[in-house]
Amino acid sequence: MDGVESGHPHPYVPRDLNLPGYVPVFLSQSTILSVYGLASLLVVSLIWVLSGGKSRLSKLDRLLMCWWVFTGLTHIVVEGYFVFSPEFYKDKTASYLAEVWKEYSKGDSRYAARDAGVVSVEGITAVLGGPASLLAMYAIAKGKSYSYILQFAISLGQLYGDAVYFITSLLEGDNFAANSFYYYAYYVGANASWVVIPLVIAVRCWKKICEAFQAQGQKKTKSR
Amino acid sequence: MDGVESGHPHPYVPRDLNLPGYVPVFLSQSTILSVYGLASLLVVSLIWVLSGGKSRLSKLDRLLMCWWVFTGLTHIVVEGYFVFSPEFYKDKTASYLAEVWKEYSKGDSRYAARDAGVVSVEGITAVLGGPASLLAMYAIAKGKSYSYILQFAISLGQLYGDAVYFITSLLEGDNFAANSFYYYAYYVGANASWVVIPLVIAVRCWKKICEAFQAQGQKKTKSR
DSSP: OOGGGGGGOOOSTHHHHHTTOOOOOOOOOHHHHHHHHHHHHHHHHHHHHHTTOTTTOOOOHHHHHHHHHHHHIIIIIIIIIHOOOGGGGOOOOOOHHHHHHHTTTTTTTTHTTHHHHHHHHHIIIIIIIHHHHHHHHHHHHHOOOHHHHHHHHHHHHHHHHHHHHHHHHHHHTTEEESSHHHHIIIIIIIIHHHHHHHHHHHHHHHHHHHHHEEEEHHHHHHHH | OOGGGGGOOOOSSTTTTTTTTOOOOOHHHHHHHHHHHHHHHHHHHHHHHHHHTTTSSOOHHHHHHHHHHHHHHHHIIHHEEEEOTTTTGGOOOHHOOOOHHHHHHHTOTTHHHHHHHHHHHHIIIIIIIIHHHHHHHHHHTOOOOHHHHHHHHHHHHHHHHHHHHHHHHHHHSOOOOHHHHHHHIIIIIIHHHHHHHHHHHHHHHHHHHHHHHHHHHHHHHHOO
């Protein structure tokens, strides 16, 4: 009735969450997802093609480079925007990144509510994890000796962030999704890749690092 | 007036924190600190003496073993008690571990208030970090190939936990200490070791791991 100035009712749960000045999402869910999907596909394709020129790199290395650029840009651009935009839910300009978080908050209203645990984890991820992920891409491309330990460190950080993210929600009642569709699609589904892929990468790096020390141990034994 | 059943006023900040059934701390600060200090000294001395029999171990290795046992037992016993004792502030038996957390809450009342971020970080630390720390002691003693990556992983986890712990407090107003003595002695002072030591260990492990890959790279180059 009073229009935007006094705030629209928000679609988030818990219903008593107070978000004065909330402006509804303008873009459709499919538009939001398509832009993210296409932008990611573009970036990943670019890295795949460019890295193909380096014959030294295995397909797995190139795939990992694609992951690190994808996750690094997501951390810096998408999550970085959230960390430094406490009032994204008031955005009236249909700015894409504000729309992303207005939409995602349907799966986890702690984003709109500015929960300290969520902001902390997202802050660490955006400010440290993001640039480190881009460095990981570079380290793989150049065959740096810190490549595995850097990939391990970022992956472990992502897993620790997931743990804090999910445990705090459970402890606070696990009631932050607008309905079970958003719960499974956004809260569970969108985060699943950042549980499974870091876990696989961390295990691989752990093994590679152990192998390097085993090789070093054998060398030492031989040289005695 | 009504005695213990209706609850004593608590000494924590913020003053409006509601802790029905709070029972004041029985032991003095010096008793609480002495027990922790002496128990730690006993354990550390034991590890130092026992590890001295192994001539292969350097003094630094033995010092690291002492650290991992000290931090591992602190995580499991002291922090583990907190995680699984949501009502420690009601304890009437002067149970030592309840006293520790009643006292520490003067430096950070989020412990008594059962803040979800604090409980999450402490839960991860106690359940994963604690046993992993004891494994790290074993790995150093036995010269396992996973020794450095395990020490790195735990240290990085401790640093991530610190970051969440301090950032959530800042975001929530940094007003959880009864006064500035408790702020600096408990909140800053007691946690400082778990910032500085993990940082030093993580940097050392990172370097050792890079060296192992450099050595492997040289070996490969030679064998061509």
